[in-house]
Structures are given as structure tokens and as C-alpha cells.
Amino acid sequence: MHIEDEYIRLIFGLKLKQIRTEKKLSLFGLAKLTGLSKSYLNEIEKGKKYPKTDKIATLSEQLDVPYDHLVSLKLDKNLAPIGEILQSKILKEIPLELFGIQEKNLIDIVANAPAKVNAFISTIIKISQNYNLTRESFFLASLRSYQEAHNNYFDEIEEHVQDFANSYHLNLEENVSSKDLEEILTEEFGYTIDNEELSKHNNLMQLRNIYIPSKKTLLISNDISEAQKTFIYAKELAYNHLKISHRLYTFPWVKFDDFDQVLNNFVASYFAGALIIPKKTLVDRLNTFFSLETWSTDEFIKMMKTYNCSAESFYQRLTNILPKFFHIKNLFFLRFTHKLGSPKFRLTKELHITQQQTPHANRNNEHYCRRWVSIQSIKDLEKTNNTSSFGLQISSYENSDNEYLVLSSATPDPFRKQLNRSISIGFLVSPHLKKKLKFINDPAIFTKQVGITCETCSVKNCDVRVAEPSRLERQLEYENIDKTVTEILNNYS
Template identity: 40%
Template sequence: MNLSGENIKIIFGLKSKQKRVDLDLTLQQLSKKSGLSASYLNEIEKGKKYPKPEKISKLAQALETTYEELISLKLEKKLAPIGALLEANVLSELPLDMFGVDAAKVISLLAEAPSKVNAFVSTILEIARNNELRQEHFFHTALRSYQELNFNYFSDIEKLVDEYRTKKSLPIVDVKVGQIKKILSDDYGYTFKDLDVAMYPELKGIRSVFVPKNKNVLFINPSLSDKQKIFLLTRELGFNVLDIADRPLTFAYVKVNSFDELHNNFRASYFSVALLIDSNEIVSDIKYLFSQKSFKPELITNILLKYNASPEMLFHRLTSILPKHFNIRSLFFLRFNNPNHEDFFFLSKELHLTKKHNPHGNRIREHYCRRWVALGVLKDLALNQKNKLPQETVVRAQISNYIGSPNEYLCFSIARPMSPTPNVNSSVTIGLQVNAVLRRKIAFLNDLSLVTREVSSTCERCPAENCAERVAEPFVVIRRDEKQKVDDALDALSSATSE
């Protein structure tokens, strides 16, 4: 069993407490038998202390067991699932402290009712295995939860960005690649080289590689656009201004090593986008967009051009700006990838504020609703590419009404090629729940030319009949209806028998 020092202390505490409970001893009684103070024993059981050998011997004798048995990492059957949870290293890697949670307290609570709770833990672990959930999935989920708790707005970074922009006399908009390269070179000793994708063809999908040894060398994929380069350079600046050491060395990610690394990458990326898209300036632009009587996609295109920003940068910035400055808090962000010439759509990123909104990821390979504007723009882009049309960015808006739900969303979606990754298109979508707040903020919500569609989550869960876009049978709906018929028949039989 490969365990961290903290988890070894937790296991020792669990075993000590379990043996004390089995002997029906209070802490005070065990203290009297072992000669160790009750407060010290309490710290041991909480996983806070690991006693020295002579104290372990006294404790083992008082608990009527052996030294070897007490220090063994093997847990008895009813505590075994907790051991599996600790061995998976999930609790120690997750940022529980960010949510005010102590890992040892979680384990202690799990151990209070081992038979029931451990069945639950075993179920969670089995679900994780069946759905191919890896440690990095937990990391990403924890990061999303952290963002959602803070409405994806971090005032400490916003303040630091404003101070740094003033200090370096950087412009409010249109920061240049050369300006950031000079700062990185002069202040942090960076040198820049092209990533040789001819020599290393496996790296053609990697945007940058940072080599910190001796010199801070940043290899940049030469096929990147100017807007992609300025983002990764200001992200590098973020790592340095925020004084971050534990960081990923590649962009995009090859491997997630720890939650801290993932969290630090998010903070540096947040710094980058906040520096490139000034809060006051973008608030003014969005107010103008929302004041229009009809939706004008060219205004979104103009905003992208103004900030030399990618669609993902803009929409991520809006997930911070809209809750803070417009009180629009009920929203979601989605990113889909679509391999060329394939009717396959992979949800590669999502964020939900205030609640889990209807369009969200699933890991059971169901087919996402083809009526979503997020998929519609990808189909439009693919058609443009097939017909060799020059339009490389598709912008659309749609009001989506969810079948069987009162929820309605105004969705903005942008699709473009996923450079430098070849033969893949990507769309990003920001969805705003239609409510009283949104109706006051957005004038074009009543625009009759704005497309409104009834949508669902996946084909498998959709009750819509005669849907032209359906690509899979509604198996979940069929099974649910069949179960309901069985329940109704059983109720009828019970009623007839009791008469």
C-alpha cells in the first residue's frame, strides 16, 4: 500500500480508535491503562499525531494487541473501503482546505458508522471504476466547484492586474506580443525558441513547452496565431507575477500531476485574460451589445477583434464579468470539440454558476442533443469548410427551451478550427438563464428573429417525437415508461385485491 505520511497517521488513528471502541473503553480509561494523556490519544485518533515507538508499545499493550498489528497499514474488513479511499490518495490531493474541510475529519466521520458508510464509499469507488474516472477528473471537478463558489471572480488577481498594468504602462487594449516578450526577457530571464514540430511531430498539438533549467526557455509552436501567442505569453507573465513555482511545463496539458498545479494554472490563466480584456472596457462593450434591439453577431466579432482575443478567452472573461458587474449569475460555459467529417461531439470543458444547468457533461457516452446551438455552429463551420468558404468563425445566438423543464437559456456560441490541433473544430458557448434579471439587462431578448428551439440533454433522455435531429433512440425514456407501467399495474393489482 503506497500512502503519504498524513494518510499513515490517519490509518493509525482509525485502528487505535476502532480497537478502543471494541474494548468499550473511553479515552479517559485508555489514558489510565496506557499512561498517555487523553488529549494526546484524541490527537492520535484524529490522525494528527503519530507516536514514537515506546508510546506505540504502551498503547498496543493497553489495547490488548501487538506493536506489529497496530502499526500495520492493513485495515480490518469493515474499514477496508476507507483504506482503499486513502490509497487512491483522493482526499489528500483534493483541496479540502479551500472548502474549510479537514481530511482527517472526513475519515473520522466515515469511520463512525463503518457498515453503512463504507458501503457508500465502496459504491462511490465502484462507480468511479465503471465510469473510468481518474484522479485528474476529481481535480478538475474540485477546481470547477471552487470557481463556482466564487462566481469565477477573484478580486485579488483583478487588483494585481490593474496595479501591474499601471506599473508597466501597458495599454488597456491591444497588448502586443513584443511588449510581453520584452518584460519576460528583461525581468525574468526568458529566452524564446520555436518548437521544432518537424523533429518532434508528436508535439504538433502542444502550444508551448517551458524548460526552467539553467535558463527560462519557452518553446512556442510556430503555427500559433497572434492571439494564441499573446495569451500563452501573458499566462507565463502570470506565473511570475503571482510567484507560482508549482506549475505545468506544457500548454495545453499533457498530464495533471496535482491539484495545486491545476489551480495555479487557472490563476495564471485568469491573470492573462484579465490583463488582455480589461474589466471596465469589456463592461462598456457588453452594455452596448445588450442595449441593441436585435441580436447582431458582428458586434461579438468586433469585440474579439478589439481585444485580439480567442472566443474562449472572451467567454471565460464573461463568466467573471457578468456575475460581478451585471448581476447575471445563473449561467454556464461549454466547450465542444468535433473531429472533422465526424458526427461526434466531445464536451471538453464546462462551468456552471449557481446550479448545475441542463446542458452538462455525461461520461456514459450518450448523444448530446443536436438542437443545441453549440453543436449547430460546429455543423455550420464544417459545411463552410466542405464548401471551401472563407468564414473560419461562426457566431450564433439561440434561445433554448428545455423539454419537460421550465428552464430557458439565451445561448451565444462561436465555432472555429482548433489550431494548432489538426482536423478538429471547437465551439464555445455561454448560456444565460432567462429570468427577470436577464430581461431587464438584454433588450434583444424580445427580438422575433432570434431563433428559439426546444432542446433536451441527450437523445437517450429526450421524449420529443418525430425529431429530425435524433441520432439515438430514447432508451432512458423507454425504460422509465416501462417501469412506470409496471408500477401502475402493481398498484392496480394491490387495489383490486384489497377491495
């Protein structure tokens, strides 16, 4: 097994620094002791240089440490987790550059404070094990952080969409259809579209498409809607127009090799959403809608259906446009799924611009508050057996001054039987939001007190509670114990 030279240098540097520190030697002191320069020793400890055999022998002799111990790649228990991280190459998988961090800077931090970094890494590993943090969820969390850091608006992709539309004479003032995009795919990029192959495989019912690069063939499900087909074609055009070859080949994805594929999938999806729902027309329509004195569900759905898109694509596009053009940044996006007959509602997708909003995904297997409109819209769908349902409410959080205006659309999942889903977007009710949305004070918009999970909720006589407030009760018990102990200590003092 080949071990990278970089890894070998880092391990030697960490061990040398640990030994020097244990012997209470400064770099200056070690330089005096060994005759090696202070700058050279510093570069060794930072993993930038690996000493030659004669210099390792000198270090071994002067530090009174066996030569074999110095050159061994085995680390003691205090540094073992760092070794595991370095050898696993996870630092190369973390998209550090997205957050303005250079890998070498992170390595310097590890080298300069190995004990503290080790404790931190050990903690992260234990947390990830307890919460079943997978490689996929780690990458998705990184992607969400990247989106949130940019308020989920990317000028460069928006410009690429406009360039594409100009190049192929697409009028973004009009509805973009799958026929328009299929023609470009086949005529300009040499694609072959196959609508039959996927239907021959029962175990691929959940897939919407597979792309075969060697044949430039797109296998596409014949069960998808016009809006879904248009979105798939738009993503393929994004990959070609942006010259992205390192990509995922299925939708939804089955597997990925690295973070770049996840990021490129996001870029292509963003491009598709911006092409199908152009920013100019959406901003104009939102301005008109926000000027309404009273809320109108019919007008909102009419605006959404103006575009050849799914409810999820429309709500996602709102998370791009509202922070940029309306300065509505305190918002969240949620996607819930529910299997018929199951007591569980799963939060399968989320985004929080400004990172202040609740709720976040629940890793404790607790029960989400059934008072949320996100869950109620799914319940309404299942009661009526309609093709869709819509819900609206102002959610007032217990023990908090925060209120959110939340819109939610629910539909059956077209690719999974017995599964329903809701897409929701929520806005923090603030003076700025009240100024932008004229209908915010409409008394027809119902306000409901909500919690986060049943296990943490103090709402009394809740008619939809599905679990006792066990975590809240435990917290209150500890607070009472602490109060009594404090009183006893004060009495005796």
C-alpha cells in the same frame, strides 16, 4: 518502503475504535478497564497519538485481542477501503483548503464514523471506476467547483493585473499586442524566445509552447495566431509577476504532478485573460451592446474582435464579468469538439455558475441533443468550409420551464487536423436577464425545443435524432409496472 507515522497512527486508532465498538464499550468503560485516561484513548482513536509498547500490551490483554493484530497495518474488509485511501495519500491531493476544510477535520470524520465513511468511499470508488474518472478529471472537477463557488471572479488577480499594467506602463484602454508583452518578457525577465525548435518535432504539433526553466527559454510554435501568442506571453508574465514557480511547462499540458500546478495554471490563464480583455473596457462595451433593441451578430463579433483574443478567451472572460458586474449568475460555458466523420460530439470543457444549468458532461456515452446551437454551429462550419460560424438561439428544455439564451462560435482547431470546436455561453432567461438585455425579446432570435441526450428525450418526430430514447422508454416501462403493482395492492387491500 517508508510509511508515514500519521498513517500508522490513523490505522491503529481506527482498529482500536472498531474493536471497542464491537465489544460495546464506551471510551469511559475502556478507560476503567485499562487504567488509561479517557482523553488519552480518545486521542489514540483519532489518530493523534500512538501508544507505547506497554500500553498496547494492556489494551491487547483487556480487550482480548492479539498484540500482533493491534499493531498490524492490515485492515479487515470493513475498513480496507479507508486504509487504501489513507495510504494512497489522496486526502493530501484533494484541494480541501479551497473549500474551507482542514485535513484534520476530515480525518476526524473518518475516525468518528468509519463504517459510514467506508461505505461512502466504496461508493465513490465504484462510481469513478464505472465512469472512468481519472485523476485529471477529478482535479478539473475540483477546479470548476472552486470557480463556481467564487462566481468565477477573483478580485485579487484582477488587482494584480492592474498593478502589472501600472508597473510596465501598459495602457489597458488600447489593444495589448504580443510585441508589447514579448519585450517585457525578454528585457525584464530575461526570456529567450525560440520559434523554430517545436517545428522540428512532428509529434509535438499539438503543443503551442514549452517553457524550459533552467534556460528561461520559451519554445513557441510558429503556427500560432497573434492572439494565441499574446495569450501565451501573458501567461508567462503572470507566472513571473505573481512569482509562481510550481507550474506546468507545456500548453496545453501533457502531465502534472499535483493539484497546485492545475490551480496555478488557472491563475495564470485568468491573469492573461484579464490583461488582454480588461474589465473596464469590456463592461463599458457590454453596457452599450446590451442596450440594443434588436440582436446584432455583426455588433457582437465586432465587440469580440476589439480585443486581441480568441473566441474561447472572450467567452471565458464573459463568465468572469457578467456575474460580477451585471449579476447574471445563472449561466454556463461549454466547449464541444467534433472530428470530421465521427458521430460523436465531445464536451471537453464546462463551467456552471450557480450549478443549476443543463447540460452537464455526459458520462454514459449517450448522444447529446443535436438541436443545441453548440452542435449546430459546428455543423454549419463543416457545411460551409468557412473559417468560423456563429449561432444564436433560445433553448427551451422539454419537461422544464427553463429557457436559455445561447451564443455559440465555431472554428477549426488550428492544432488538430480534421477537428472542429465550438465555444458557447448560455444565460437562463429570467426577469433579471430580460431587464439587462434589451434585445432578448427580438423575434429574430429563434426558439427551439431541445433535450439533453437522445436516449432521454421525448421530443416527437425529431429530424436530427441519432439514437432511440432507450433510457426514457425504460423509465416509462418501470413507472407503468409500478402503477399496475400499486393498483393490484390497493385492490387486494
